[in-house]
Amino acid sequence: MLFNYLSKPNTFKCFYASINLIFFVILGFHPTLNAQNQDSKEKDLKSTFSSDLINIETSIGQVFRYTTTLQNNTSEDQVYQLTTKVPEGWRGIFKTKGKQVTSIKVDHGKREIINLELFPSYEAKPDKYKVSVIAKSLKESLTLNLEAVVSGSYELKISTPSGRLSEKITEGDQEEILLTIKNTGSLNLNDIELNSKTPPKWSAVFKPSKIDRLSPGETKNITAILTVPDKTIAGDYMSTFTAKNANSKDEATFRISVVTSLASGVLGALIILTAIIVVYILIRKFGRR
Structure with a gap:
């Protein structure tokens, strides 16, 4: 009789589906099997660090900044303890929420943003450098x-052939100052402009x-x-010469000592001498009365 019942196509399908359902329900509620299944899922869970x-590419002397x-x-x-494996002479620091850290707590199922700053060695040459960042806890x-790609540096230096940054000039005259502009970096410098900052009414042409x-x-x-300009009072003045382009800038400040001209000196001496003579004559004249 059971055979006749199951021999019907639709009835057999329903019976097979019921058996499968009962089997999966038993497996789901079986403590040992359920625990094993849960352990398997936990083993598959692994944290990520990205x-x-x-x-990142930048020039020599610049800081590499990564957001992890x-x-x-x-x-x-x-x-998690945070460490870096960097080339010799390099240094790495971690920051989170504006504070420098060496370790960080991350709640389960959560994530944290960590900023990494890499400071290359002063002797770093243009090249590609490998850096390993490690986050280590008790479990993983x-x-x-x-x-980190060091592409080179933009640097220039403005000075004089002798290195002396002082000059003497007579008021009302012109003085030619020889400057040296040197590329002290490792990359080409293009379109370098020269500028000056001088006392009022002074001028500088390059x-x-x-x-x-x-x-x-x-x-x-x-x-x-x-x-x-004429009639500049004798004394020391400061003038600054600047060399710059889009990538680098340097300036040199000169001490300019202004002296009076010979004509001005003679004229001043004559005025003083005249004043002395006038005073002497007045004393002689009114002193006899």
């Missing part, structure tokens, strides 16, 4: 591999007024023609 950028995300996918809160160790290109280690001479 960065929005893994390769640490995701705790385990079932427990974790405290996560490694993030980054790249020849040439612009340097189109300066290769690394190359030096070019510039003549600054400084004009001091």
